[in-house]
Amino acid sequence: MIDNTLAYWGILKKDMRNYYLKPPNISWGIIFPVSWTLMFYLRSEQAVDIRAILPGVMALSILFGTTSMLSVTITFERKSRSFERLLLSPISLNLLMLAKTTGAIVFGIINAFIPVLFASFMIDLSGIHWGILSLAVLFIAITSTFLGLFIAVSVNEVFEAQTFSNFFRFPMMFLCGLFIPIGNLPAIIRPLSYILPLTYGSDLLRFSVNSEASIPVAANLLVLVLFSGLLFFLSTHNIKKRWIY
Amino acid sequence: MHIIEARNLVKNFGDFQAVKGIDFFVEQGEIFGFLGPNGAGKTTTINMLTGLARPSEGTITIAGLDGVRNIKKVQGIIGIVPDESNLYDDMGGFENLVFCASLYGMKKRKREQRAHELLAQFSLDDTGNRPFKAYSKGMKRKLTIAAGIIHEPRILFLDEPTTGIDVESARQIRQLIATLNEQGTTIFLTTHYIEDAERLCDRIGFIVGGSVVKVSTVQALLTEAQQEHVLQFWLEASGTHLQSELLDAFPMVSMSPESDHTISLRSKVPMDLMPFMHFFDARNIKVREARLVRPSLEEVFVKITGIELARLKKEKEGRK
Structure with a gap:
């Protein structure tokens, strides 16, 4: 019997070293939240409220970090045929995909806490519900990573992965309530917000940082779990259909 | 004993039938050559045997296991060397081998020891820390073969092992294949170098247009040709x-x-x-x-497949 734990750690370690801990990605993890904060600062006519924008910057850092990295790395490995090596190994497809996504989940979590670290030098962070914040970050990272996985297994080329990612990311950015409260959106668009996982993640983050929420915490978590399960199922189904033809 | 057995194996892609109900077996401990022109169904057959494709019909038995239902168990006892070197460019030779060993659940000490052994056996011990992308074509090929046997598989699938590499590396690889076989590994080899097949294989199967048209020992094929x-x-x-x-x-x-x-x-x-x-x-x-x-195996190939070898070689090498 194959020791699956060793295979899992092997893949995770290889991905961390080959992709996530590369200097350009580390610097990207820092530059990205700084750019977002700066963007909010420039568009604001008065002093920017760091605490108010913190959930948004955290959510976008996770979303962009995970989807970009995973969709590109998997498409790249698929192009170079090294992904074939993994598919031909004696570990189950589910475990293989969990190993491939764990690195991106960790990368997303680290990306989320970089803005928190910056904010801690500028504002008082007391009153934050750290437990809920951690859960929110974890579940947003998992859902976004699985979204990246779904994108990766639906395309053939690296550039397609980027284009397809934006197809999901940009509507999510504007419709999930981060920039414009969902209540202020036109009634016809509002239902769309509720089929986007980031809506529930950002609601959780807003609750944990600013104690404002429109959906109960448990419901937000449950919806994120359901989104994660669905995206993972669709991704592995797609792999079986397209790559193990 | 038949270590690989394919019965009535069919693969359809929509209306197109890439593999048309083929039957063949591979004996334990032999080197079986699988030859055919481009598009004959070789790669699709290998993909079905190794688990990268699902047969539309038919059965595969590998070492007594159902090669479709128990494919993950089968993958634990087979090694696969694809026609293109597919290791990780930024990782060193040693690191690549250790990673591949981890996919088979080998413990740290064992995988490091095996990686050192293979680097030495393949004369790559001086370059173990060099990134894979800095290797020459021949070295890449050797390391890819080493990665395919890191877990000491019972059966090794080798797809075009000597294509596009220098003469000396090709000679070393042929020697390595023979040594592996002597040590008990069953080898399923595809190649368009008929000389390789003639020198290495015990038996050869010819596949043309998705059908296995002939399976015979090299000796019998030569005797027949020399009539x-x-x-x-x-x-x-x-x-x-x-x-x-x-x-x-x-x-x-x-x-x-x-x-x-x-x-x-x-x-x-x-x-x-x-x-x-x-x-x-x-x-x-x-x-x-x-x-x-004096008619050679090349003549047999041309006669059976209707393909001129020079054209086949050109096509293959052009793809590399």
Whole structure:
């Protein structure tokens, strides 16, 4: 019997070293939240409220970090045929995909806490519900990573992965309530917000940082779990259909 | 004992049938060559045997296991070396091998020890820390083979192991394949280098248009080919227009023009050179060179597949 734990750690370690801990990605993890904060600062006519924008910057850092990295790395490995090596190994497809996504989940979590670290030098962070914040970050990272996985297994080329990612990311950015409260959106668009996982993640983050929420915490978590399960199922189904033809 | 057995194996891609109900087996401990022109269904068959494709119909049994239902168990006892080196460019040779070993659940000490052993066996021990992308083609090929056998598989699938590499590396790889086989590994080899197949394989299966058209031992194939006598002539002028005259004069031969100035004459009975020399002389056609050809496996391949090997080699090497 194959020791699956060793295979899992092997893949995770290889991905961390080959992709996530590369200097350009580390610097990207820092530059990205700084750019977002700066963007909010420039568009604001008065002093920017760091605490108010913190959930948004955290959510976008996770979303962009995970989807970009995973969709590109998997498409790249698929192009170079090294992904074939993994598919031909004696570990189950589910475990293989969990190993491939764990690195991106960790990368997303680290990306989320970089803005928190910056904010801690500028504002008082007391009153934050750290437990809920951690859960929110974890579940947003998992859902976004699985979204990246779904994108990766639906395309053939690296550039397609980027284009397809934006197809999901940009509507999510504007419709999930981060920039414009969902209540202020036109009634016809509002239902769309509720089929986007980031809506529930950002609601959780807003609750944990600013104690404002429109959906109960448990419901937000449950919806994120359901989104994660669905995206993972669709991704592995797609792999079986397209790559193990 | 049959270590691989394929029965009525079919693979459909929509309306197109890539593999048309093939049957064959591989004996434990043998080197089985699987030959055929491009698009014949070789890769699809290998993909079905190794778990990268699901058969539309038929059964696969590998080492007594159902090769479709128990594919993950099967993958634990087989090694696969694809036609392109697919290791990780930024990782060193040693690191690549250790990673591949981890996929088979090998413990740290064991995988490091095995990686060192293989680097030494493949004469790559001096370059173990060099990134894979800095390796030469021959070195990449050797490391890819080493990665395929890191877990000491019972069966090794080798797809075009010597294509596109230098002569010395190809020689070393052939030697390694023979050594592995001597140590008990069953080898399933695809190659378009008929010399490799002739030198290495015990038996050969030919696949053409999705069907296995012949499976036989190399010796039997050669004996069969050598039943035919072939005379080859290089002429100073074009000889293609002489076909009907030649066949009238020598009814026991068949003629195949190979180029404008080269013709091959085949017969089931031994042929004497002189009557043909007189024939050309009488028509004022100078013969530059004439020789009796001993039919090789290459002739068998051409006869069975209808594909000229030179064209096949060109296509394959152009792809690399």
